[in-house]
Amino acid sequence: MYITKVSGERAKFNPLKIRRTCLRAGADRSLARKIERLVSAQVREGMSTRKILLLIIGLLGKLSPVISSRYALKEAMLGLGPAGFVFERFVVLLLKAYNYQAHCPPILMGRCVKHEIDVVATIDSFDHKKKEKYLIECKYHNAPGIKTDLQDTLCLWARFDDFRGKGFDYPWLISNTKFSKSAIQYANCRNIKLLGWQYPLEKSLNFLVEEKKIYPITILKHLDKVTAEKLFSQNVILASQLLSQKIEKLSFKTGISKNKLNKLMEEARLILEN
Secondary structure, three states: EEEEEEOEEEEEEOHHHHHHHHHHHOOOOHHHHHHHHHHHHHOOOEEEHHHHHHHHHHHHHHHOOOHHHHHOOHHHHHHHOOOHHHHHHHHHHHHOOOOOOOEOOOOOEEOOOEEEEOEEEEEEEEOOOOOOEEEEEEEEEOOOOOEEOOOHHHHHHHHHHHHHOOOOOEEEEEEEEOHHHHHHHHHHHHHHHHEEEEEEOOOOOOHHHHOOOOEEHHOOOOOOOOHHHHHHOOOOHHHHHHHOHHHHHHHHHHOOOOHHHHHEEEEEEEHHHH
């Protein structure tokens, strides 16, 4: 039996992928096998991977709401919009959790022209003899199936080249989606660091988020878009940041009811403590 990917490509249905995904989200083996069996029984020839995803999330929501939220991380990363600047702030927070010094700089002057740089980050080198400085481009997409492509790596390299002699050691492209094969090939050739969904394999964006629970607030099931934008306006990007807020003060600043904030905070607490 074949299913249809978001890209339109057909692939052979592999029920083991359902089990592995549930296990990565935190489900135990018994629950993962149960969901694999229930979802597999509903899959039909040509069914889209997105519809299969919704089936899995629906079952997880009934059987384990906390794990369901964590499984929805990919959708949560797509919700860091509508503008890309929220994703840029998320990247800063993620990098800081891994001991980088990171910030969104003002417009910087290259050798030829001025540039809007998304993020600048520094960290001690492996031998601790110097600070490595990264020029970072953040590529945000708000829909599934859109890959960060060759053009994005080409543009980053041109920008990095204009900053030669200005103190940057490496260019770095960070995306909330996957990279195309040509983007990866060019990045490897030019020594451009990449971080995205399921890339690099052992230290991907989703792995780094899960490892230290740097979950965006968009992972919360009871969060609507209007409420998310109100929280973003107060620089509340992460579930952990939400928990650090005083409800009365946040309600006053955002206009979000205390009751709604209480529900969101409780959900955030369950996800972070699981």
